[in-house]
Amino acid sequence: MLLKVNRIRNLGVFSDFSWDAGLPAFERFNVVYGENGTGKTTLSRLFDCLKTGLHEDYPALEFKISSETGDFTHGAAAARKVRVFNADYVQLNIGQLDGNLKPILVVGEENKALSEALKQNERELATRKDLIAEAESRIAQHETARGKLFTSVAATISEATSGTLQRSYRKNNAEAAFKILGVSKEPTETELTAHRATLRQEAMDRIEAELTKTMMFSGNDHSFDQAARAIESAASSLCGRTVISDAIARLQDSPEIAKWVEQGHALHKALGSQTCQFCEQDLPADRWRKLEAHFNNEDQALKSEIERTIDEIDQLKKFLQSTSLPDKFALYGDFRHQYDEAKETLTTEVMAASAALDQITAKLAEKLGARTASIPFDIRLDFGGLANAFSAVSALLDNHNKKTELFTGAKDAAKKAIEAYYLIGIKAQVAIFDAKIVDEMALITQNKDGDEGAGMAALATLEAAINEKKMQISSAHKAGEDLTKLLQTFLGRNELTFESSDLGYRVKRNGKDAKRLSEGERTAIAFIYFIVQLKDQDFDLAEGVVVIDDPVSSLDSSSVYQAFAFLKSAVRDAKQVFLLTHNFSFLRLVINWLQHDPAAKKKNKMYMLVCRNGATGRHSTMGPLDQALIDHPTEYHFLFKTLTNFNGDGTIADCYHIPNVTRKVLETFLDFFAPGKNSLYSKLSQVDFDENKKTAIYKYANDNSHFTGQGFEPGLVQESQKNVTYLLEMIKTLAPQHYAGMVAATS
Structure with missing residues (x-):
C-alpha cells in the first residue's frame, strides 16, 4: 500500500x-x-x-x-x-462520444478453469520477463562497469599521448582501438620511455651539412683509404727520385745554402743580371755555368713536383681541419649524446690525420734540399679511423633528417604503442565483463527462445497461448450488458444503452447514436465505464x-x-x-x-x-479532516467553526478563503432566518441589525468571494477581521439560541 x-x-x-x-x-x-x-x-x-x-x-x-x-x-x-477516475479520464475515454469506447474484456463464469490456466501462463510470462529484465539490468551494469574501464584508460592514454589533461582521446576511441587490438606483447619500459620521449619532442629542421666521404688528391677523388695510398705512393716516389747533374759539392752538402743560392740564381735569371746583387761584383762565367748545371731543368721539374705535392697535402689538411659540424642542439635530444661522442672522435681523427700529413710534408721538405740523392721514406698513412668517424657523424645527421621527414609517422607509431600498452593492461578485466555479458545474453536467449529440453516454450509461443485463452474466456458483450444495466440503474431510465461490436461500444439513445449528452449523463457514463473497467483482465x-x-x-x-x-x-x-x-x-x-x-x-x-x-x-x-466535518451532518457547522476560530495572523494568505466562507455562512443563516426566493441582498435588508454593519458585511462577502482578476485590496486583512466579527455579532443578535448552540456544538 x-x-x-x-x-x-x-x-x-x-x-x-x-x-x-x-x-x-x-x-x-x-x-x-x-x-x-x-x-x-x-x-x-x-x-x-x-x-x-x-x-x-x-x-x-x-x-x-x-x-x-x-x-x-x-x-x-x-x-x-493504479486506476484513476478524474476529469482527465472522462475526457480521454468519453470525450464527446463521437466514436467507439474501447471494449472491456471480463472473465465469463463458464471459463473459470481456463482462467486459472491463463493466470498460470501469465505468471510464467511475468516471471520470464522479470528474468529477462533482471538479466538486461545486469548487462547494463556490466556494460557500465566495462565502460568505466574504457573511460578511465582513455583519460590515461589521452594524458600519456598528449602530455596534457585536455581530453582529446575518449571512451569511444579506446573501445574502437580495443576491438582491433592485435598486440599480444607489452612494450618494455625502455621502449615505452623512448615512445614517450618521441611524443614530447617537436619536429626540428633538417640539417643540410654534408660531410665528405672522399678526398681530392692529384686531381682525383679518392676514398679515404685510396687517398692514403696515393699520398704514400707519391711521397715515396718523390723521395726516391734523384737528379743527375754537375753538382756543386758545397750545395749538395748544405741544403740550407743550396736553397738560398737557388733562390738567388732564379732572381738573377729573372733580372737578366750578371752582377751579384749581394756583393755588386760581376759573376764569373765559370761560376754561372756551374750554377746552371747544378740547377738544371730536371732538377727544377722535381722541385716543382715536390712543392706541388706539399701544397696538395697542405690543402688536404686544411680541408680536413675546416670541416664544419652543426651544434648538437640542432639535433633531436635522443641523438645528442651519440653526436657528442662521434664529434669528439672525428676531431681526434682529424688531428691524427693532420699530424700524419705533417710528417709526410716534413719528409718532402727534406727532399727539396736533397734532390740529387735518394732519401728513405717509411711513413704509413691510415685514414680508416678518420673514414669511420666521418661516417658515424654523417649517419647521425642522416638519422636526424630521416626523423624529421618521418616525424608525424614516428609520433603516430609512438601513440599507437602507448595506446596498446594501456589497452593490454585492461584486457583481462574486459574479458571478465564480456564473459558475464555473454552469460546474461544466453539467459535472455533461453527465456525468449525457450528450451525444448527443459520443456520451456518460446516467449512468443507463450504470449500467443495467453492471447488465445483470453479470446476464449473474454466477453466484451457481457461487459456491454453490464454497462447498460448499470447505466439504466444509475440514471433511473432506460433510453441510453451500450451497443457492443468488434470495435468497442457505442452509446445509443432510443436505438440511435446518442448526441448532445448532458454533463450529468457524460459523467454517469464515464463513471460506470470506469467501474466496469475495474473488472477487466488487465487489472x-x-x-x-x-x-x-x-x-x-x-x-x-x-x-x-x-x-x-x-x-x-x-x-x-x-x-x-x-x-x-x-x-x-x-x-x-x-x-x-x-x-x-x-x-x-x-x-x-x-x-x-x-x-x-x-x-x-x-x-x-x-x-x-476537521472534526466538525466528521461530527456534524451539514457543512454549515464546519464553516461556522471556521469563522469563530478566525483571528488572522496579519497576512493575506491566512484570510484568502474567509470571504467565501463568510458568504456561505451568511447565505445558510439567512435561508432559515429569512426564508424565501429573494436575493441575498433582499434577505439581508429584511433583518433588524445595524445598517452600516449589514452594508459592510454584504459588500465584503459579495465583492471578495468572486474572482475579479484585479487581485486583493491591501486592506483585506483588516476587512476580514472586522466583517467576520460583524457577521457573528449579527447571528448572535438575531438568533441567540442558535448562536449559542452552534458555538457549543463546534467547540
Whole structure:
C-alpha cells in the first residue's frame, strides 16, 4: 500500500509540498476533502502518473511516495497497478462520444478453469520477463562497469599521448582501438620511455651539412683509404727520385745554402743580371755555368713536383681541419649524446690525420734540399679511423633528417604503442565483463527462445497461448450488458444503452447514436465505464490502487446516492482506495460508510486539503479532516467553526478563503432566518441589525468571494477581521439560541 506523499515539487499548487510529520499514514481506505481549487484533481494526476513515473504537463515534476515495498519517485514506473477516475479520464475515454469506447474484456463464469490456466501462463510470462529484465539490468551494469574501464584508460592514454589533461582521446576511441587490438606483447619500459620521449619532442629542421666521404688528391677523388695510398705512393716516389747533374759539392752538402743560392740564381735569371746583387761584383762565367748545371731543368721539374705535392697535402689538411659540424642542439635530444661522442672522435681523427700529413710534408721538405740523392721514406698513412668517424657523424645527421621527414609517422607509431600498452593492461578485466555479458545474453536467449529440453516454450509461443485463452474466456458483450444495466440503474431510465461490436461500444439513445449528452449523463457514463473497467483482465482489483476524484461533480442531488452505492460496491475489494471530493453530501455518505462498515471501520483515514495564497503564489497543504466535518451532518457547522476560530495572523494568505466562507455562512443563516426566493441582498435588508454593519458585511462577502482578476485590496486583512466579527455579532443578535448552540456544538 501507499503510505505517504513525502514530497512534491513543481506540480501546480503542490509546487513545494512536504508531508507533515504529525500527519498519519494512508490506510486501505482514504478520504481527501477540499474545496474547488485546493488541488484534488492535481493530486489524482500525481497518482495517475505512477503508471510511468512521468507527467507530460509537468516535465520538471519531482516527487517521492513511500509504500510498504519501497519508495516511488519521478522517472520510475510503480510496480503496483493504479486506476484513476478524474476529469482527465472522462475526457480521454468519453470525450464527446463521437466514436467507439474501447471494449472491456471480463472473465465469463463458464471459463473459470481456463482462467486459472491463463493466470498460470501469465505468471510464467511475468516471471520470464522479470528474468529477462533482471538479466538486461545486469548487462547494463556490466556494460557500465566495462565502460568505466574504457573511460578511465582513455583519460590515461589521452594524458600519456598528449602530455596534457585536455581530453582529446575518449571512451569511444579506446573501445574502437580495443576491438582491433592485435598486440599480444607489452612494450618494455625502455621502449615505452623512448615512445614517450618521441611524443614530447617537436619536429626540428633538417640539417643540410654534408660531410665528405672522399678526398681530392692529384686531381682525383679518392676514398679515404685510396687517398692514403696515393699520398704514400707519391711521397715515396718523390723521395726516391734523384737528379743527375754537375753538382756543386758545397750545395749538395748544405741544403740550407743550396736553397738560398737557388733562390738567388732564379732572381738573377729573372733580372737578366750578371752582377751579384749581394756583393755588386760581376759573376764569373765559370761560376754561372756551374750554377746552371747544378740547377738544371730536371732538377727544377722535381722541385716543382715536390712543392706541388706539399701544397696538395697542405690543402688536404686544411680541408680536413675546416670541416664544419652543426651544434648538437640542432639535433633531436635522443641523438645528442651519440653526436657528442662521434664529434669528439672525428676531431681526434682529424688531428691524427693532420699530424700524419705533417710528417709526410716534413719528409718532402727534406727532399727539396736533397734532390740529387735518394732519401728513405717509411711513413704509413691510415685514414680508416678518420673514414669511420666521418661516417658515424654523417649517419647521425642522416638519422636526424630521416626523423624529421618521418616525424608525424614516428609520433603516430609512438601513440599507437602507448595506446596498446594501456589497452593490454585492461584486457583481462574486459574479458571478465564480456564473459558475464555473454552469460546474461544466453539467459535472455533461453527465456525468449525457450528450451525444448527443459520443456520451456518460446516467449512468443507463450504470449500467443495467453492471447488465445483470453479470446476464449473474454466477453466484451457481457461487459456491454453490464454497462447498460448499470447505466439504466444509475440514471433511473432506460433510453441510453451500450451497443457492443468488434470495435468497442457505442452509446445509443432510443436505438440511435446518442448526441448532445448532458454533463450529468457524460459523467454517469464515464463513471460506470470506469467501474466496469475495474473488472477487466488487465487489472487485478485485489492488488490494485483505485483513485476516484469527485465522481458526483456534475450529477444532480438524486444521483449522488446512486453514485455512492456504485462506488462502494466497486471498490470494496480493492487493495487501496483514495476518494477525493468537494461535495459535502457525498462526503457524509462516505464518512458514514467508513465509520460503520466492519471491513473499513478501522482501516480508514480522512484528510483535508487547504489552499492559501502566499508571496510566491497559491500553495496547498494536507492535514487531518476537521472534526466538525466528521461530527456534524451539514457543512454549515464546519464553516461556522471556521469563522469563530478566525483571528488572522496579519497576512493575506491566512484570510484568502474567509470571504467565501463568510458568504456561505451568511447565505445558510439567512435561508432559515429569512426564508424565501429573494436575493441575498433582499434577505439581508429584511433583518433588524445595524445598517452600516449589514452594508459592510454584504459588500465584503459579495465583492471578495468572486474572482475579479484585479487581485486583493491591501486592506483585506483588516476587512476580514472586522466583517467576520460583524457577521457573528449579527447571528448572535438575531438568533441567540442558535448562536449559542452552534458555538457549543463546534467547540
